[in-house]
Amino acid sequence: MSSSPGLDPLTGAPIPPPPPLPDITPLLDINNSAIFEQLVEKLMSASNEERKHAELCLEEMKRLGPEVAALHLIQTMRKGSKVELRSMCAVLVRRQLCKDSKESLLSKISPQAVAIVKQECLNAMKEEEEKSVAHKVTDTVSELAATLLGETGNPSSWPELLPFMFQCVQSDAAVRHQESALTIFAHLAGVMSDALRPYLGTLHGILQVSLRSETLEVRTAALRASASFILSAGDKERSGFQSLLPDMLSTLETALNKQDESAAQDALEMFIEIAEMDPRFLRGMLVQMANAMTTLARTEQLESATRQLAMEFLVTLAESRDKAPGMIRKLPDFVNNLFQSLLLFLLDIDDDAEWYDVSGSNADGSAGGNEDAGHGETYDVGQEGFDRVALALGGAQVLPIASGLLPHLLADKSDWKKRHACMICLAQIAEGCAKVMAPQCDGCVDMCLTASVDEHPRVRWACFQALGQLSTDLAPDLQRKQHHRVVPCLLQAMNDVQNPRVQAHASAAIVNFSEGCVDNVLAPYLDEIVMKLLVLLEKSSVSAVQEAALTALASVADSAQESFLRHYERCIVPLKQILYNATDKQYRMLRAKAMECVSLVGMAVGKDQFRQDGDEVMQFLANLQGTIVDADDPTSQYLLQAWARFCKCLGTEFLPYLPVTMPPLLKTAKLAPDGPDGFFKVVEADDGGDDEDEEGIELFDLGDKRVSIRTSVLEEKATACNMLCCYADELKEGFFPYVEDVCTIMIPLLQFYFHEDVRKAAVQCIPELLVCVKKAVELKTTPGADATYLQNFFGLVMDKLLEVCPKEPEVEILVCVLESIQEVLMECSNLCRPDHMQKLLATFKEVADASVKRQNDRKTTKETSEDYDPSIDGDDEALEAESELEYEIWSQIAECMSSLLKEYREHVVPMVEHLNPYLLPMLLEVERQPDERRVAISIFDDVVEHAGVSGGANSLLPQYMPRVLQCCLDPDEDVRQVAVYGVGMCFAHLLHPAAAPLARQAFGPYVENSLAAIQHSISSPDAGQPKFMSATENAISALNRYLAVTTPSPANSESASGDASYASVDAGTKANHAQLYPLWLSRLPLTHDRVEARQCHDRLVWACTPNSGCPSEVVTYLLGGNASPGQHDSQRVAHVMKVLAVAMSYGSGELISATHFEGAKTLLVAFAKVLPPDVLQATHASLSDEKAQKVLVDAAQA
Incomplete structure (x- = not known):
């Protein structure tokens, strides 16, 4: 439908004409300064209408006469008749001419005008005597200099600036000039550090003199400038500034002695930034600084903000272990002093009567407000500090101190605050310790x-x-x-x-x-x-008690699962009553909690029990959803999560509710940065704003801008994305109609750097959407779901995941991206195009390079630290966690390679060879961690398993096989397991009669040593330890694989004998069999690794069953005596019966396949009939498991 010109397309009403543009002709006269001053006054007006008109005039000036506008601003900043006018124009010059403005005037005016602007700014610095205006002029000059010089750092863009500033910082210059010049140097240090490098020696001397000035303002500005140079300098240049630290600390002390806590707080913030970026820089003054900060934190006469900043410095030092390993440990009593200082902060609490009043509400709408009543200004800092310190230092350093101090606090009967602090401290350090x-x-x-x-x-x-x-x-x-x-x-x-x-x-x-x-x-x-x-x-x-009870009941149901069934009828009635009747605004959270509880109870008891009530509740919630109008109503978010739980509970029976649940879910997942529901806003820093004290808002300054991020909106968006992922996971092909809409939302969110949880949810959702498409295609009844759609969808998501993978800044989410790539490959690796294979390899290498760099950087930091002691600092929990994430990257790459090898076999081997520069050091270098060896061997195992028969592993054998054999006795259980499994794969695929001759030839030199390694692994003293059981059973299974491929079995096992085939087996192999078959049998049964157990037990059943085709010599190796039934060694037979009884006690298909289960039963009955009664009785007595005993009794009685 088209609309007529001039009409509103929605209402059809005439569109009102835009307001007429103001006549600004008088303002375009550069000599008419009075009328421009009037305009500036109106820009400061309290009247919105007058101010908006003035802003419109200024915009017109910029459009029609940008040069006149710029010169008016600069002249009024210089010569304005009132302080307020000069102050305002200093701000306007910065906003309108500098780089952060959207439409900077600087690029629209002539070089002559630019020269005037620069000169007048310097003149203003020299001549402006009003302190407030002078500070704004200084800020303007800083921004203008950054704009003119920052892109190239070339001083020639403003050649007069540096000589002017060096003149201003001379000790005989006016105090305000010194302060202004130092402030500008502080600003420029970060944007033109290269240009200032030739002057660092001169600047060092100037800063040192300025830090010793008799005027505190100059010393404070010098401290700020010193800190800026320290923060922006490279490592080599930075060390040259260490000699300034004593004077910097002295400046802080002077500010405090003069009771100028504002200046002291500025100094503390600078020290915190330095400690955060390069704590090692402080090493020479660390004792003095730590002592000073501890004293400040404990001095109750100081302002709370000063004490908090001192504490922040100390906590930041505690968090510096990754950048300065061992440094804090060598600081005398640091952790003990910090712990006691934080405890002092926790004592900043009063027994406020409001705390006992639970009738109020919290910010999230829940009942029981005033929980923080009585908290002093430092209390929350103490709480957060304990959490951060414990996470940074770990239990080894923190817990001994806590154990020494907390019991004394708890025993103090005279002061409840100390007992309270003991408990809060214990709560806060728990995670880190x-x-x-x-x-x-x-x-x-x-x-x-x-x-x-x-x-x-x-x-x-x-x-x-x-x-x-x-x-x-x-x-x-x-x-x-x-x-x-x-x-x-x-x-x-x-x-x-x-x-x-x-x-x-x-x-x-x-x-x-x-x-x-x-x-x-x-x-x-x-x-x-x-x-x-x-x-x-x-x-x-x-209400607070009821809400807490609902949350607890929901959690208990979720934990109890089916055990909660007996309580269902008793619980569902009051839950529905609250849900239906808690309609008043004050009970909205109570109803939301009831909604949560009902959904979790439903998941616990299952759809058969919940179906009827669930349908009733969901009908009610569907109607309720349409009545939610208030933005602060918690019902919306609780409802989104409840729908997802109902979906998990009911599965495809939830499909009819998708038209109700999806629109608000999609709307929330789409929430954009801007707009009325947006989460991101940028304003001028000096404009203030309404967000200062609002909960759920994070504020930070970026240059002259203030950025506010509404974190509550981001959390809602993350929840919605997780719910969509849940729907896709549960509903599979039923979710196909929504796949395209959801994918359109999720693909851009893969690079949503505002919020990690949103990004993570999007990453995890992608494979679930692919499964939805794949299932719909397999069903062949879903319109639009065909092979072409699946191919295109796979191509889209694979391209996007590979695009974002190397760009992901957070290692934890990078692991998730790789996991999603692996899941996509696992589902549809057959759809990989050649360009995908190339991109996969390039991505793996890029990710691997970044991982190696991070690990090398951490290693270098530790090794170059003067204080690092591996025997003490090696057990660093935070660093261990980081390293584990790096290993997980390789684990996911290995899983991806496994999926590719299963599909493309030997064609993937060149990819492995390209990764060898990373894998071989992980395998061969002795200092590498077990996880690294495990990953390298597991990739080798997959190559052998999926490409070995055709010779794909041949090129890897000389590089990998010797180390793999060594790892069959590795002290790490996981490494040992993959090593023995790999040897088993070599036996199965490289010795197999169907293997390519070159494959058999390549593995030939390793057969003897491989058998020896497996036997040593099986017989090692620790083989029976619980942690090694999986590895040991894989070693026994590897032996089974060797015996299987080297023992001929005829094609028709029911009628043919294996003896004729076995006659052709060489003497050496038969000698091996004579030794290995009894060893193999002696290590059965297997009970930990069920896959390997089935293979071994099935083979045992086959070998012992008469007329199975098993060579008679092999039967003799196993059962002793001779191959005739009833003439075997009774102890050997008894052991076989024990193995079968244990294996059968787990049921068909568990430790014996369903194919061989009946054969095992028949064999057990036959053996029971020929075994001497005393031996049978002894065998029964040797079984400790009642189920296995029953299997044996049943066989004996059959």
Whole structure:
């Protein structure tokens, strides 16, 4: 439908004409400064209408006379009749002429005018005496210099600037000139460091003199400039500034002595930036600086902001282990002093009466506001500081100090604040100390149980905060070892009706505890927990308690799963009542929590139980969804997640609800940076804004701009993307109609650098969408889903994943991208085009190069640190985690190669050869980690398994095989497992009669050593240890593979004998068989690796079954005696019966394939009939498992 010109296309009404442009003719007269001053005054007007008209006039001036506009601005900045006019024009010159402006005037005016602007700016610096205006002029000159010089760093763009600034910083110059010039140097250090490099010696001397000035303003400006040069200089140049540190620290002390805390805070911020970027730079003054900062942090007479910045410096130092390994460890008492300082911050709390009032709301709409009532200004800094320090330093350094201090705090009966601080500290350090705390969690629980009966409610609340956090961070160890103490404690606290905030927090701790439960730990307490939570839900009149009970009930159901069935009927009724009746605005969160609980209960009990209630609830929610109008209504977000759970519960039965659930989900996933619902806004830094104190907003300054990011919107977007991924995963081909819309959203989000969770959700969604398409194509009944569509879709997603993979800045998400590539290949590797193979190789190499660089950088940082001691600092949990992510990159590359090798076999071997420069060092260099060896061997294994028969592995054997054989006894269980598996693959594919002659020839020299390696692995002293069982069983299976390919078996095993074929076997192989068959049998049964177990047990059944075609010599090797039934060695037969009984006790298809299960039963019955009764009885007694004993009894009685 077309619209008529001049009419609104939606309403059809006439479009009003634009407002007339103002007549600015008088303003275009460069000599009419008075009228321009009037315009500037109107730009500062409190009247919106007057101000907007003035802005329109200025825009017209810029359009019609840019040079006049620029000269008016510069002249008024210089000669304006009022301070306010000069101040405003200084700001306007910066905004309108400098590089960050969208339409800079600088590029639109003549060189002569530019020269005037530059000269007048310098004149303003010299002559402006009003301090506030002078500061703005300084900022303007800084920005103008950055604009003119920053692109090239060439001083010739403003040749007068540097001589002028050097003149200004002379010690005999006016104080304001010195301060201004130093401020400009600070600004230019980062944008034209190359241009200033020849002057660094001169600047160093100037800075040193300025740092010793008698005027604090000059010293502060010099400190700022010094810090800017330190931050922007290269490593070599930076070290030359270390001699300034004593004077920089002295400047801070002077500011404090003169009670100028604003200047002190500026100095502290500079020190923090230096500590964050290069902590080693501070090494020579570290003791003095740490002591000074500790003193500041503990001086309660100082402003809170000063103390917080001092603490931030100390915490930043603690977080510097990756950049300065060992440095902090050598700092005397640093961790102990920091710990005690943070505890002092936690004591900044009062027993505010508001804390006991739970009738208010929190920022997210939940009940129970005022939770932070009584917190002083430093309290939250103390909380966050403990968390960061523990994560940075780890339990080995933090826990001994905590163990020495916290019990004393808890024992102080005179001060509840100390007991409260003990519990909060314990909660905050749990995550960082989890590795060390988990084995000794009983001591932590001891302290919590003591605090749980404390006389002060705030201490009890803090106790449950600690128990909740410990339950999360020490899971599942705490749940397994301490459930009998923790759960009763929490249940008891839920009776504290006099303190509903404590009551609710105990329920919240149940959530943490249940989420970490494994092995039915919760089962003995399930009935009591559910009943207690239902009492809180139905009897309490406090919304905060009810909401906490709902969340706990949901978590318990999620943990209990099918065990929750017996509580379903009792729970669903009150849940539906709340859902249907909590309609008042104050109960919106309560209803949202009920929605969450119903959906989790539904998932726990399954669709058969939930179907009827689920249909009723979903009909209600579908109607409710259309009534949500308020942006702050939590129902929307809870509803999105509830729909996803209903989808998981009901599967394809959820499809009819997609037309209801998808539109809001797609809308939320599409949320853009700008617009009314956007999450990103940029304003002038000096404009302020309404976002300053709003929760869910992150602010940061970027030059003269202030950026605000609405994180709550980003979290909603991430949730929506995760829900779409869930739908695709659950509904498969049923989701096909939405694939294109969702893919259109997700592809751009692969590079959504605003938010990691959004990007991660998009990455994980891509393979699920491909599966939807593939399933729809296989179904052959879905319109539009055909082979061409699948090919095109595969090409699109593979191209996009390969495009973003090397660009991904976060290693954790990079691993996810590689995992998604692997999943796409696993589903449709047959659709790979030749260009995809080339891109895959290029991507793997680029990602590998980046990984090598990161690891080398970390290694260099450690090795070049004067303080690094491998024996002490080698056990760095944070660095270990980073290294594990690097190894995971290679694990995913190996999985990708596996998928390609399965499909394209020997054609992929050249890709492996291209990766050998990375893989061989991982395999051969002795200092490499087990994960690296494992990855290299697993790729070799896949080459042998999928390309070996045709000779594809031939070129790799000389490089890999000797080290693989050594790794058959590797001290790492995973490396040993892949090594022995690889040897088994060599036996199976390179010795196979069907293998290419060149393949058999290439492997020939390694056969003897391979057999020896496998035998050593099987017989090693540690082979029976639990952690090596999988490797040992793979070694036994490798032996089985050798025996299988070297023992001929006739094609018709039911009628033919293998003896004729076996006669042709060479004497050496027969000698091996005589030794290896008994060894192999002695190591059976296998019970850990079921795939390998089936192969071995099936072969045993075949070999022992009469007329199976197994050569009689082999039967003799196994059963002793001779090959005739009833004439075997009874002990050998007894062992075979024991193996079969154990294998059969697991059921058909588990440790024996369904094909051989009946044969095993027949064999067991036959052996039972010929075995002497005493031997049979002894065999039965040797079986420890009742099921295996029953199998043997049944066979004997058959």
